[in-house]
Amino acid sequence: MFEYKEDKTKIAKRIARIFKDGDYVNLGIGLPTLVGNYVPEDVHIVLQSENGFLGLGEAPGEENFNPDIVNAGGVPCTIIEGACFFDSATSFGIIRGGHLDYTVLGVLEADQEGNLANYMIPGKMVPGMGGAMDLLTGAKKVIAATVHFDKKGNSKMVHSCSLPLTAKGEVDIIVTDLGMFEVKEGNFILKEYFAPATPEWIVENTRGNIVIDPECREFKF
Amino acid sequence: MKEKPIITAEEAIAMIKDGDTLMVSGFMGVGTPAGLMKALGESGRKDLTLICSDNGLFLGDESAATGVAPNVLKKQFKKYIASHIGLNKETQRQMLSGEAEVELVPQGTLAERIRSGGTGLGGFLTPTGVGTAVQEGKQVINVEGKDYLLELPLKSDYTLIRAAKADKAGNLTYSASARNFAPLMAMAGETVIVEADEIVEIGTLDPETVVTPGIFVHYIVQRGEA
Numbered sequence: 001m002f003e004y005k006e007d008k009t010k011i012a013k014r015i016a017r018i019f020k021d022g023d024y025v026n027l028g029i030g031l032p033t034l035v036g037n038y039v040p041e042d043v044h045i046v047l048q049s050e051n052g053f054l055g056l057g058e059a060p061g062e063e064n065f066n067p068d069i070v071n072a073g074g075v076p077c078t079i080i081e082g083a084c085f086f087d088s089a090t091s092f093g094i095i096r097g098g099h100l101d102y103t104v105l106g107v108l109e110a111d112q113e114g115n116l117a118n119y120m121i122p123g124k125m126v127p128g129m130g131g132a133m134d135l136l137t138g139a140k141k142v143i144a145a146t147v148h149f150d151k152k153g154n155s156k157m158v159h160s161c162s163l164p165l166t167a168k169g170e171v172d173i174i175v176t177d178l179g180m181f182e183v184k185e186g187n188f189i190l191k192e193y194f195a196p197a198t199p200e201w202i203v204e205n206t207r208g209n210i211v212i213d214p215e216c217r218e219f220k221f
Numbered sequence: 222m223k224e225k226p227i228i229t230a231e232e233a234i235a236m237i238k239d240g241d242t243l244m245v246s247g248f249m250g251v252g253t254p255a256g257l258m259k260a261l262g263e264s265g266r267k268d269l270t271l272i273c274s275d276n277g278l279f280l281g282d283e284s285a286a287t288g289v290a291p292n293v294l295k296k297q298f299k300k301y302i303a304s305h306i307g308l309n310k311e312t313q314r315q316m317l318s319g320e321a322e323v324e325l326v327p328q329g330t331l332a333e334r335i336r337s338g339g340t341g342l343g344g345f346l347t348p349t350g351v352g353t354a355v356q357e358g359k360q361v362i363n364v365e366g367k368d369y370l371l372e373l374p375l376k377s378d379y380t381l382i383r384a385a386k387a388d389k390a391g392n393l394t395y396s397a398s399a400r401n402f403a404p405l406m407a408m409a410g411e412t413v414i415v416e417a418d419e420i421v422e423i424g425t426l427d428p429e430t431v432v433t434p435g436i437f438v439h440y441i442v443q444r445g446e447a
Contacts, residue, residue: 050328051248051274052398067251068397074249074278074308085397087404087432088248088274089336092329096349115352126316126325127307128275129355134329137349168352 002196004205006147007177010194013038013221015104015143015175019045023101026050026135029073032104032145046082048100050131052091055083072131095131096138103139105132107146107174109161112208114171114183116144117163129166136167148176148206155206157181157188178202180219187211192219222423224389227441230260233414237261237379240299242270244335244375244406246382249308250277250287252399254383254416256444261381262292270300272335272375274328274402276309296320302375304328327355330372332405337374339408339437344373380410383444384433387417388424391438392431400432407437414440 008031016038019025026048027033036056039045047056050072057078060066064078071077086094094100109117116136119129136142146156157174174181179193179202188210193199199212234257237243247253277288286294293311300322306312315321326334327349337345346369350356360371382403385396393415395403407413415438 049398051251052401066397068399070249070251070398074251079397085395085400087400088328088332088402089405092332096329096347125307126313126323128303128305128325129327130275130305131328133327133353133355134349137347137351138329165353167349 002201004149004178006149008034008147010177010221011145011147011175014180014192014194014219015145016040018143018173019043019102021045024048024054024099026095026100026103026139028103028105028132028135030106032106033073035104035145048091048094049077050091050095050135052088053079053083053085054094055080057083092131092134095134098138098140100139102141102143103135104143104145105135107144107156109156109158109163110144110146110171110174110183111158111161112183112186112188113160114169115161116142116166116171117161119166120164122164132166136170141172142170144171144174146174146176148178155208158207159209181210182213189213190216192217194219194221222390224423225391225435225438225441227389227420227443230256230416230442233257233440233442234260234264234266236412237264237266237269239266240268241266241378242272242376244272244377244380244402244410245289246401246403246406247288248274248398248401252383252395252401252403253277253288254381254442254444257381257414257416257442258289258292261297262295267297268299269297270302271298272302272377274331275303275305276301276312279309279311281310300324302326302331304331330355332402334372334375335402335405335409337372338376339405342374344371346370347372375409377406377410378412380406380413382406382413382415384415384417386419386421386426387415387438387441388421388426388435389441390423391415391435391441392426393417393433393435393438394426394430395432404433407433410437412439413437414442416442416444418444
């Protein structure tokens with residue numbers, strides 16, 4: 001028996017190892033942004049920023065600060081060599097047109113049918129969907145990134161989302177701080193677990209249909 | 222080539238009437254025509270419809286408000302069409318109290334609705350929003366086995382955008398990510414007013430670098446003059 005402790009770093013580190021050299025990726029605001037910090041040095045991915053460029057770089061210092069370069073959260077950032085700017089229609093043409101290899105997005109609820117709710121809580125929080133609906137719909141692969149449990153201790157993976165959906169049936173992979181799941185044919189398939197959690201403990205403490213993949217293994221960080 | 226009138230921000234805003242529909246460029250304040258929005262704020266125009274990516278930043282400190290947020294605080298709008306309003310507490314308040322209507326549109330759909338409005342299209346089909354609240358009240362059309370939503374074009378009475386350089390014929394270049402919605406909104410406005418960081422002579426912009434052709438632009442305002 002182990003005591004669960006929230007660990008966002010594990011999530012970011014595992015997702016960062018999914019990408020291959022040359023992939024084009026969009027990282028959502030919040031937890032998904034952390035993924036950028038852990039991409040292996042020999043893997044060069046190009047980050048898209050939906051407000052209009054490819055080649056998102058690090059946070060600026062005093063010497064390279066440009067008030068006209070911000071990321072999708074409106075936060076100042078830099079661009080890497082080879083970057084380019086474009087208007088919002090082109091940006092969402094890239095997104096909707098299936099040109100991004102991956103998008104990584106946060107989660108309020110994710111269900112076994114691949115549905116994701118992450119943009120509003122009726123009566124409580126109505127910020128708007130921004131680019132999230134387009135990203136879910138258009139990216140080749142959608143990775144949902146989330147801590148395993150909500151504040152009440154319930155898994156954020158569920159049988160069926162109760163909150164308004166951001167997109168229907170689009171989630172391919174879910175990475176939590178306990179393991180990595182594939183979403184397929186109405187099941188969460190546990191592909192990897194992160195010690196000290198065990199596959200059995202994860203199954204017992206997660207809502208939704210979970211299947212332990214016959215080749216499920218421990219991922220070593 | 223005929224030159225477009227260079228006017229002041231106040232002269233530009235004086236053309237706008239209460240109840241008009243405005244498109245305003247910018248993403249969280251980056252690319253917002255700040256001088257025009259300041260003059261709009263001072264004009265007292267009201268009951269406007271605002272089409273803008275977001276509502277800028279306002280978390281309680283008026284002096285830190287960005288983008289269109291100062292105008293939101295002056296209650297100049299009766300309706301907002303935006304993809305994100307989560308960083309403006311005043312918009313949230315106006316929405317919850319019923320003072321203003323908010324139509325939330327996925328960002329890519331917003332961009333394409335504006336582009337459709339400006340390019341003579343009757344709308345477009347997008348998979349974005351199928352099976353979500355965005356689908357409500359919209360026609361679902363199946364093409365080759367896949368469902369799409371019919372989304373309709375958007376146009377404005379006045380489009381207010383910021384550019385980096387405008388030549389006197391109205392040809393525009395932009396600065397980095399400040400470009401965002403401006404080239405699309407420039408096509409969709411009945412009257413298009415550009416606030417340029419710099420106004421240059423005709424013939425000095427490399428034709429290969431022009432992003433918005435001058436045909437879309439009606440008036441030019443010098444940034445910082447407001």
